[in-house]
Amino acid sequence: MKSITVGALTKFFSNDKVIDNISFHAEEGQITSLLGPSGCGKTTTLRCIAGLETPASGHIAFGDETVFDSERGIDISVEKRKLGMIFQSYALWPHMTVQENVAYGLNVRDTNRMDIEKRVGKALDLVQLRSMAGSYPSNLSGGQQQRVALARCLAYDPEIILLDEPLANLDAKLRDSMRYELLEVQRRTGVTALYVTHDQLEAMSLSQKMIVMEAGKIAQEGVPEEVYREPANRFVADFIGNSNFLSIAGLDARSGYTDVRTALGVVRCPPATGACAWLMVRPEDIQLVENEAPSSANTYKGLVKSRIFHGDIVQLHVLAQGDTHLTIHVRNDVPHTDGARIRFFLPESKVRLLKA
Amino acid sequence: MRVGKNLTNGVLLLLVAYIIVYPILWVFMGSVQNSQGQWTLENFGAIYNVYYLTIILRTLWYGACSVALSLVIAVPLAWVINRTDLGWKRTIRALVIVNFVMPPLFHALAFVFMFKPDAGFINNLFNSVFGIQPFDIYTFEGLVFATACGLYPLIFILVDATLRNIDPSHEEAAAICGSSRWKTVRTVTFPLVMPSILSGVLLGLLEVFATFGPPAIIGIPSKIYVMTTQLYVDLSSSPPRIERGAALSVIFLAIAYLLVFIQQKALRNRSYVTIGGKGIRHRLLPLGGWRWPILAVIALTIFISLLAPTLALVMVSFSKVWSAGFAPENLTFSYYHDALFLRSDIFSSFSNTVIVSLTTMFLAILLGGPIAWAVVKRGGPIANLLKLITFLPLSVPGVVFTIGVILTFIQPPLVLYGTLSIIVVCYLGRFLPFAVQPLSDALRQVDMSLIEAARVMGSSAGHIVRKITLPLLKGSLISAALLVFISCVREIVSIALLYSPGNSTLMMTAMLLWDEGQVQTTSALVVMILLIVVVFYLIVHALPKNGLDRER
Numbered sequence: 001m002k003s004i005t006v007g008a009l010t011k012f013f014s015n016d017k018v019i020d021n022i023s024f025h026a027e028e029g030q031i032t033s034l035l036g037p038s039g040c041g042k043t044t045t046l047r048c049i050a051g052l053e054t055p056a057s058g059h060i061a062f063g064d065e066t067v068f069d070s071e072r073g074i075d076i077s078v079e080k081r082k083l084g085m086i087f088q089s090y091a092l093w094p095h096m097t098v099q100e101n102v103a104y105g106l107n108v109r110d111t112n113r114m115d116i117e118k119r120v121g122k123a124l125d126l127v128q129l130r131s132m133a134g135s136y137p138s139n140l141s142g143g144q145q146q147r148v149a150l151a152r153c154l155a156y157d158p159e160i161i162l163l164d165e166p167l168a169n170l171d172a173k174l175r176d177s178m179r180y181e182l183l184e185v186q187r188r189t190g191v192t193a194l195y196v197t198h199d200q201l202e203a204m205s206l207s208q209k210m211i212v213m214e215a216g217k218i219a220q221e222g223v224p225e226e227v228y229r230e231p232a233n234r235f236v237a238d239f240i241g242n243s244n245f246l247s248i249a250g251l252d253a254r255s256g257y258t259d260v261r262t263a264l265g266v267v268r269c270p271p272a273t274g275a276c277a278w279l280m281v282r283p284e285d286i287q288l289v290e291n292e293a294p295s296s297a298n299t300y301k302g303l304v305k306s307r308i309f310h311g312d313i314v315q316l317h318v319l320a321q322g323d324t325h326l327t328i329h330v331r332n333d334v335p336h337t338d339g340a341r342i343r344f345f346l347p348e349s350k351v352r353l354l355k356a
Numbered sequence: 357m358r359v360g361k362n363l364t365n366g367v368l369l370l371l372v373a374y375i376i377v378y379p380i381l382w383v384f385m386g387s388v389q390n391s392q393g394q395w396t397l398e399n400f401g402a403i404y405n406v407y408y409l410t411i412i413l414r415t416l417w418y419g420a421c422s423v424a425l426s427l428v429i430a431v432p433l434a435w436v437i438n439r440t441d442l443g444w445k446r447t448i449r450a451l452v453i454v455n456f457v458m459p460p461l462f463h464a465l466a467f468v469f470m471f472k473p474d475a476g477f478i479n480n481l482f483n484s485v486f487g488i489q490p491f492d493i494y495t496f497e498g499l500v501f502a503t504a505c506g507l508y509p510l511i512f513i514l515v516d517a518t519l520r521n522i523d524p525s526h527e528e529a530a531a532i533c534g535s536s537r538w539k540t541v542r543t544v545t546f547p548l549v550m551p552s553i554l555s556g557v558l559l560g561l562l563e564v565f566a567t568f569g570p571p572a573i574i575g576i577p578s579k580i581y582v583m584t585t586q587l588y589v590d591l592s593s594s595p596p597r598i599e600r601g602a603a604l605s606v607i608f609l610a611i612a613y614l615l616v617f618i619q620q621k622a623l624r625n626r627s628y629v630t631i632g633g634k635g636i637r638h639r640l641l642p643l644g645g646w647r648w649p650i651l652a653v654i655a656l657t658i659f660i661s662l663l664a665p666t667l668a669l670v671m672v673s674f675s676k677v678w679s680a681g682f683a684p685e686n687l688t689f690s691y692y693h694d695a696l697f698l699r700s701d702i703f704s705s706f707s708n709t710v711i712v713s714l715t716t717m718f719l720a721i722l723l724g725g726p727i728a729w730a731v732v733k734r735g736g737p738i739a740n741l742l743k744l745i746t747f748l749p750l751s752v753p754g755v756v757f758t759i760g761v762i763l764t765f766i767q768p769p770l771v772l773y774g775t776l777s778i779i780v781v782c783y784l785g786r787f788l789p790f791a792v793q794p795l796s797d798a799l800r801q802v803d804m805s806l807i808e809a810a811r812v813m814g815s816s817a818g819h820i821v822r823k824i825t826l827p828l829l830k831g832s833l834i835s836a837a838l839l840v841f842i843s844c845v846r847e848i849v850s851i852a853l854l855y856s857p858g859n860s861t862l863m864m865t866a867m868l869l870w871d872e873g874q875v876q877t878t879s880a881l882v883v884m885i886l887l888i889v890v891v892f893y894l895i896v897h898a899l900p901k902n903g904l905d906r907e908r
Contacts, residue, residue: 050528050532051531052528052531052639077531078528078531078532079531079532079533079534079535079536080534081532082534083532084532085528085529085532087525087528087529088525089523089525091523091525091526091528091529093526093529093530093544093547093548094548095547095548095550104530104533104535104543105533105534108533108534108535108539109534152529152533153532156533156534
């Protein structure tokens, strides 16, 4: 299997810089996801790697084979890049049966007939659709079409597959099971996968490495847990998971920690590095404290404005000092209702200081 | 409320049945009756001979050749425009559309001026350079050529729309799989476009079977008769041999439905909903050095099929001696005066055209609006039947339908033959689909919730129509109306059969002037009709499709 290396990639649409000098590396045999809101350039990046778009500058390599290099004038055409790709619309050819769709990439490669039969069968087994080989795509359900697209893309054993929001058109339940299936198939084949999505949950649960993009640039990259726990800036923290943000009025460095002045009051935080504009804390990291407990650092009073039952958790919208609105996730057996007066605690280890 | 709805549907159904189904039925009935109204098979006997058999086979061959030549021009053109970086695409598309709306006599007349054996401009040009006059328009090949030059835009428009709307990822997926450009075209693009090519072939054949301009102007002088011209001859003989015409019509109706059947059969399981690809553009093949040769071929095609004919026609209309070409001493404006005053019936034919076209237009909208509403918003078996009947004329060659209209309204209870009304009834039946189609498309885009929201707020039905439905549909209503209007103005085949002295239209008068040998006057009149039609089409084109478009 091959890794993907992208260096200093830039792409314009008319005069809009949609990809702005980005570089990253996707390890071989892993799933790497490109995550970001719509218009952040993630799909364009994927299409540049596929060879469906031509970048303005930069270089792209699969393993040690350069497929695009603006300086050296290398631009391997899409059909020679030996990739697999799954499109958001699946792009199954409506005039071909499932069998013919899956066999297409093998036919193009002049594989012999016996071999094609065998490999198509194998690919369809992988997605448990051998019984549908004779059907036309229009007779399949969304999930089945998705699996045919996967089989078609794996049939000719590409070393890299590109996935462009493959689960976006499925309903929630099906998306969960297809996500698991994708992961299974990737593990079994060991193929290198680059996965584009706007769904943070999908990216976090599927990939070993997550690249968050914003306005054509990489905002942060890393393993999902690290990105979730240590977001690089407010954008990443906001885009991935739920967050409470408090504007920082001032920092006072102490020994081993920092006192941060906010509308809520002084919050004791881990030592600050560099200039910080925002204090961030995840809703699930805020703890409720007994009203009778003695007052201590990072404990504040609040008024429950609304209680929203989510099933597994309860979400409390809390109004605290300085007109601060906070969201707190608590266990679903917490009794507080609207109008309840509560006290809550921000654990120093869970609070993060972020750049703008 | 329910009763009211069913009543409206029922009345609509009766109306379209009377103006569409009844005439088509009369084609069959007329073919098995003699002029005294007795049942007989002698009409079929009268056309069961070598002469009529030749006419039938020639018409089929004429259709096949014209459509084949159109395909050869239209399909590669559509592909090049949609899948390469050719440039000039808007201009090429616009010129093809202009070609599409040219009145039916345009190509026939202009090609006579260009390729007449001893005097055509192009022949003269060749004569002065090479000393030969290689072209003869008065041949079967000439007839096919003139027809195809007016027909290829129809097929182009269908294929162009499909190529543009195919989800780009279908072709991208093939490239990802390792398929070359050419192989992708063969294995993915072409099969996906095939249904619209087949529709184009069918529509093209039906169009050629009903075409009158080239067969009348090129075919009759060279004794190459096809169905339309033979019907014209049969009906204008005295006494009119209308029963024989009905028998010939039945045969072409059968052929038309055989073609429709074959097309449906071929398209079974194959109506691909390929619209998708949210604004992602198709990958364009860089033409490199091929760009200029390809542009040159396209420019030549457009020059021969549109620009040169226009030039020829305009030049002739200003010439004292039509074949003398452009020279100051040959210049005259008098034929434009003649075009308006030469025949005493020109003014009446002008007012007839306006009256007939406007009446047909209003009736088509008045009838088409409720039909579109019933089909799109109400549904049910009656609405389905309504839809089926409304679109029936599209699969019936116009000339066959006209025979049916004549047979229907030549006898009680409603005798309209020889009046302007029969022209209106005939046009209404033929062009009703042109009104219903855009209105249905527009209504389909209008979400019922927009109307329901008003109803919930307590608006009356009349208020809703005035304040919500009509404003939303304004653009489509206007373009539907103009489409019908233009179709009436440029119509020639029905009027050629329905014409009676005093009941002519501008197109028919042009035809009559040509028969009298008034070459320049005919040209001047056709140039004027052409201007009217093109200006109206440009208006339709510039209109937003409906009120919803404003937000997009």
